[in-house]
Amino acid sequence: MAGAYHIGLEPKHLDGNVGLGRYVFLPGDRSRAERIAARFEDVETVDNPRGHASHFGVLPSESGPVDVLAISTGMGPASVEIVAHELLELGARRLVRVGSSGGLAPEVPKGSVVVATGAVRDESTSDRWTPREYPALCRPEAVAAMCAGARAAGLAEHTFAGLVHSKDSYFGREYGVGPRGEENVRYMRMLTETGVLATEMEASLLFVLAACRSAGAAVPLSVGSAGVPVQAAAVLAVYGGVGAELTATADARAITVAVEGVRAWAAQDRGRPPLPGAGRW
Numbered sequence: 001m002a003g004a005y006h007i008g009l010e011p012k013h014l015d016g017n018v019g020l021g022r023y024v025f026l027p028g029d030r031s032r033a034e035r036i037a038a039r040f041e042d043v044e045t046v047d048n049p050r051g052h053a054s055h056f057g058v059l060p061s062e063s064g065p066v067d068v069l070a071i072s073t074g075m076g077p078a079s080v081e082i083v084a085h086e087l088l089e090l091g092a093r094r095l096v097r098v099g100s101s102g103g104l105a106p107e108v109p110k111g112s113v114v115v116a117t118g119a120v121r122d123e124s125t126s127d128r129w130t131p132r133e134y135p136a137l138c139r140p141e142a143v144a145a146m147c148a149g150a151r152a153a154g155l156a157e158h159t160f161a162g163l164v165h166s167k168d169s170y171f172g173r174e175y176g177v178g179p180r181g182e183e184n185v186r187y188m189r190m191l192t193e194t195g196v197l198a199t200e201m202e203a204s205l206l207f208v209l210a211a212c213r214s215a216g217a218a219v220p221l222s223v224g225s226a227g228v229p230v231q232a233a234a235v236l237a238v239y240g241g242v243g244a245e246l247t248a249t250a251d252a253r254a255i256t257v258a259v260e261g262v263r264a265w266a267a268q269d270r271g272r273p274p275l276p277g278a279g280r281w
Contacts, residue, residue: 105162
C-alpha cells in the first residue's frame, strides 16, 4: 500500500543527497520539530491539518550540504507507524527519532542524552510486523554516527549508549497507575536491574520497520553504511520533570547530538551508491 495521505507529502519532497533521500528527524513534539528546523538553512515548511508540519532544509557540513526534513510524529508507536511508513513509501531511507524519555539507570542522570542501541519491545504495534522474538536493534552504523555527533558537539560526557524500553502505556506501565500497578512497578524495576537505560515509546517500532525494509540486502562491512537501504536511529533526552530546567537542557542536548549525528551519518554514507530497498510494500 503506497501513499502519504496522513502527512500530505509526495516523493519529490524526499529527494536529495544524491539519491539517498533526505535524512529525516522524527520528534514527537511539534515544537521540537521547530527547534530542530531552526538549525537548518533555507527552511521551507509544509503545513499539515493533522499537526504533522514538515520542515525542509539543509545542514551545512564539511563533507557537503545535507538535505534534511523534520516532521513531528505525535505520541506513541501507532502514530509513528503511520508517519514513518508513509515516509518510507515516499523514499525515506534514514530516520532519527529525537524524543523524550524517563531515566531508568541510576548512572544516567536527568539532563543526559541516550543513544539507543536497541529496544525492549513492550509495545504491540511492532507485533503486527514481526513476532515478538524478533529483536529491535539499531544498526551499528547509525549508533556510531549518533555517538560521533555527541563527541563532535562536546557532549560525550553527557551521552550514554545502550538499551532502552519502548512501551505503549505511559501511566499504567511506567507509573504503575491502575489495578495492575504493582505488577507494572515490578516490571519496571526488572528493567533497571537488567541494565536498561531509559524508557520511551517509539524506538522499537522504528528499529523493526527499518530492519524489515532492509530485508534481503545483507552486505559485507566493506560495502559501508550506504549499502544498508534503510536505517533508523534514536536519540533520547532524559527528562527531569515537566518544566524542569534539566528537561530543557536535555532537549537541547538531544537535538544537538542528533543534528551532529546526521552530519556524521551523511559523511559515512557518501561515496557509495545506495542500494534499493525503500518502497518494499
